Amino acid sequence: MNLQELQTLIQQGENAAVEFKALPLRPEALAREMVAFANSAGGTILLGVADDGTVLGIDGSEQLEEWAMNIARTAVIPALTVTYETVAINATWVAVVGVPKGSDKPYQTGDKYLMRVGSTNRVATQAELMRLFQMSGVFHYDTLPVANASINDLNMAALDSYFANYGFEFSKEADIARRQLLINTDILAPSGEPTIGGLLMFGINPSRYLPQAAIMFAHFNGLEIAAELIDRQEIIGTLPQQVDAAVAVMKNNLLRPSTIEGMKRKDTRQLPPDKVLREMVVNACVHRNYAIAGSRIRIFMFDDRIECISPGRLPNTVTVEKLRSGVSYASNPVLLKFMDNLRYIDRLGRGFPMIYREMQQIGKEVNVYELGEELRVVLPL
Numbered sequence: 001m002n003l004q005e006l007q008t009l010i011q012q013g014e015n016a017a018v019e020f021k022a023l024p025l026r027p028e029a030l031a032r033e034m035v036a037f038a039n040s041a042g043g044t045i046l047l048g049v050a051d052d053g054t055v056l057g058i059d060g061s062e063q064l065e066e067w068a069m070n071i072a073r074t075a076v077i078p079a080l081t082v083t084y085e086t087v088a089i090n091a092t093w094v095a096v097v098g099v100p101k102g103s104d105k106p107y108q109t110g111d112k113y114l115m116r117v118g119s120t121n122r123v124a125t126q127a128e129l130m131r132l133f134q135m136s137g138v139f140h141y142d143t144l145p146v147a148n149a150s151i152n153d154l155n156m157a158a159l160d161s162y163f164a165n166y167g168f169e170f171s172k173e174a175d176i177a178r179r180q181l182l183i184n185t186d187i188l189a190p191s192g193e194p195t196i197g198g199l200l201m202f203g204i205n206p207s208r209y210l211p212q213a214a215i216m217f218a219h220f221n222g223l224e225i226a227a228e229l230i231d232r233q234e235i236i237g238t239l240p241q242q243v244d245a246a247v248a249v250m251k252n253n254l255l256r257p258s259t260i261e262g263m264k265r266k267d268t269r270q271l272p273p274d275k276v277l278r279e280m281v282v283n284a285c286v287h288r289n290y291a292i293a294g295s296r297i298r299i300f301m302f303d304d305r306i307e308c309i310s311p312g313r314l315p316n317t318v319t320v321e322k323l324r325s326g327v328s329y330a331s332n333p334v335l336l337k338f339m340d341n342l343r344y345i346d347r348l349g350r351g352f353p354m355i356y357r358e359m360q361q362i363g364k365e366v367n368v369y370e371l372g373e374e375l376r377v378v379l380p381l
Helices: 003-012 027-039 064-074 126-136 156-164 175-184 196-202 239-253 274-287 320-324 333-341 351-361
Strands: 018-021 043-047 083-089 092-099 114-117 120-123 215-221 228-235 258-261 264-267 297-301 305-311 367-371 374-380
Touching: 003 018, 003 043, 003 083, 018 027, 027 043, 027 064, 027 092, 027 114, 027 120, 064 083, 064 092, 156 196, 196 239, 196 333, 215 239, 215 274, 228 239, 239 274, 239 297, 239 333, 274 297, 274 305, 274 333, 274 351, 274 374, 320 351, 320 367, 351 374
Parallel strands: 018 043, 215 297
Antiparallel strands: 043 092, 083 092, 114 120, 215 228, 258 264, 297 305, 305 374, 367 374
């Protein structure tokens, strides 16, 4: 970090990614800041700067770096690797501690799991803590049983069709054998209730128990969400049904201006290929965080772009940059397995690279970014 970058951070004040700390500082106070940043999107701690941005300095302490590193290794659980550097501003030194987005979430100090919210830290709620554990791979939400649901909520015809591909006549099996097969394939939990993944793939009416498992589509006549609404649809059903319906709705709403040359029609507007639309929706359905109960996948179509907004941030080790090269992580392994078996995906990490490549071939650049607890994919039109 150079002087200009440091001055810019100080001028911006404390926020979701920057924290000021004056010295002396208690070790547990620094540990709390590290934990909160690591459990969120990462951040920067400026040692030697007061809360109001006044530069107080670090008094040239030669042991400060070792002290900060020891806190990251011993007071943060699991141990965290941070960066440390010093920058001089008006002959006064400031220590810059860089805390990455943690790759082993959730982190804790003592008995507290902390999250960064705005310019403050807060104890993670039960829902936030569950999402952190899910992101770390400690457990997967799609393997959990659906309360109050039963095997009667599964579509037997769909199960017959699925298992026929593997040589099983599901409907002709004895009840005990069918139940065990469903448990072995993660469609049923050992308790006898459908798993979240099983209900989303083979349920008669998944939204009855999982109202967040739906896609909201809206087509606006303009460039902003406040523009006139042309079309609005709620897409429900199993995930394969949602994917197929969402792609069909987008295609029906995409206008293809054309001219007649000779006896042939020639399109005058290049639009995203069908396979790009399909891959975008599949990724949203398979990788979204279903633990976020109050939010659905949203697809917004504007005059100049399509936005697909999926609840949940990228998992621990995945970044937006890594998506371009095909790095992926199974947030919902049950869903991923069945969507692969049904040929909606191939689990080779080729989805996002294909989206980028196909859009570049028509001269368009895809924009993917995280915003709060959501992942947003923007396809220009």
